[in-house]
Amino acid sequence: MKRVYVYKGFERFWHWTQASLIIFLAFTGFEVHGTFHVLGFEHAARFHRVASWMLISLIIFAIFWHVVTGEWRQYIPTTKKLLAQIRFYSIGMFKGEKHPTKKTEVKKLNPLQRLVYLGFKLVLVPVTVISGIIYMFHKTIDRNDIVMVSDFSLETVAFWHTLGAFLLMVFLVVHVYMTTTGHTPTSNIQAMITGYEDLEDDAEESEQQEVS
């Protein structure tokens, strides 16, 4: 095992800020949706809006970072070993099998992660964010002022936004759980906090599996 600096400073800042914003947005969003009552509709709606702009700015920074550092290549999807990865999570890990892929600083993500995270970035987040922006500006601008986004009914916009929110929450549950599948239950979370992770050496073989 070798101690490797896997997650850069910005990456960790981005990850945790995005995580807290998404959780906060879900909390306020589902209150606006009427699922529960904690802050009150007025505060929930206002906080949701403020946090949404923070998330949008964060996403813009993150896109810039991915492009500039070339980290976007991490997410290029591959089908190689994809089935093996799925088999590992559903059967292999119970039999004490070894992780089918190896994590390195230039290949942080396994094939399943690549596919899921790419879907997260290219489908789930855009659907939620874009429907959210349309929601925000929907038909609500006075006709004496600027535009009215009235071609889509608010019902449709709200449908996609809510669907996105539900799927994000499913992602959250599974994602958080999967972090416990590292070589110790907390090793992946620690790596995302400190940036450092013990990774398998090329020469040496480890009993435990890495990576979630």
Add this chain to the structure above:
Amino acid sequence: MKKTITVIILLSIAVLVLINILNTEEEYYNLKLEELKQEYAIKPVSSINHSLLPELQREFSTPQEVTETCISCHTERHKEVMNSAHWNWERVSYVEGRGVAAAGKKNVLNNFCLGAQSNELSCAKCHIGYGMTNDHYDFNNARNVDCMVCHDNSDLYLKGSASAGYPDRTVNLTLVAQSVGTPEKINCGSCHFYSGGGNNVKHGDLEVALLACDRDVDVHMAANGMDMSCVACHTGENHQLKGRLYSVSSTNTNRATCEQCHTATPHFDDILNRHNAKVSCQACHIPEYAKVNPTKMSWYWSDAGKLRDGEPYEEFSSDSTQEYMSIKGTFTWAKNVKPDYMWFNGTADHYLLGDTIKSVPVQMNTLFGSHNDRDSKIIPVKIHRGDQIYDKKYNTLIQPKLFAESKGDSAYWKDFDWETAVAAGMERVGLPYSGEYGFVKTEMYWPVNHMVAPKEKAVSCAECHTRSDEGRLASLAGFYLPGRDYNKPLDFFGSFLFFGALIAVFIHAAFRVIISLRRKEYDANVIDYENNKPE
């Protein structure tokens, strides 16, 4: 490095929380509102003192003489007045689905005292003229214009009851003529507060309490507030007053609006400003009406006519509101009423004399509007329900003759005989009567525009944005309201996925725990075995 990262993470969360907690709008100083307050704090001062005018130093034997004297200086004003709906009791306008039509007190019915036709002697108390006793009134006679009812500033002027619009005999016309000026609240209120036969009967938001109320009742008219008069908003140009009362009006023109002073974007909060595209100011800022005295909510004419020992009587409830009158029927009253809400685009239709009843309850006035109409906004409305007399065969509402000075003149309020009252009334309005009358349910819609509450008491977001059936907009259909509406299948599917994922994750975790425990057990057995301990 680890520490820095943790600090950054914690800081960003702290900033997020702080921004949200500190994000309130109360802190700002509303200059726009201060400017308005300053503007309206300065009350208009008349440039002339009528009590000094030589023309008015005399006795007046008739009110017409006063009018002639007014006209002798204000030589053209009577023409303006005679062009107004206050004088003509009707206005010609285009109505969707009806075409160009004249509508007003001459031909519109209501579900309170029903209609003015054939009852002019009493109803003309609220006509700005003298001597309207029947339908042969001369609307071209300038001498009959009543200048004093609107312009008296002495509080002494009073229209007589059952006097066809003439002043009460006790009024000192000289004193009144010498103290004329800009209309004050009581000038408008003498009719608009008491319409329907008593204080606050019709409107619910216009009543005598507004003469001296506090800010909680009405921020604009409050005695301890801006103390604004009616004409501060209902400004007049050539005696055409701004404002539309949709019990008689039909068009979206010359309305008195909040926006004329406050603009369409009065809030600091952009979200609130954007509501204005679909929600009227009144909808949020008038959380309830009839805040001081009760207003009539229903009136059932079908109960009228019961007599005790051959005499009409009245019954009162414990809070001293009238519950029953032999001449009028049964009423209900209410105080601090939450308005109903409707879509409204500023145009309306009315039940005009002779119209056939299309649906029950009969809509005495129809407020046009819908969510999809870009001119429509949600407005607060008082709905007045009741039943009233109609012709069963011709399916038309009936204008009965209610008022007369004495018995035997076919008036229902004297003789309690619907047959003769209906025959007399319908003959007067020139409509056929089949001889069969009944009572039909009716509804009338009164947009609520006054009794604006202080901003702290405005309707809160969650009163509409709620799934509760008690929500103010719970029954306003046709659009998606966040917080109230949601897609049920989607919610079901979403919750299923979310909880399904949770359960799946727990099962997966449980398997991992069980398997790792077993493995340890196996290891322990191996160790035991190797140590050669007997089993």
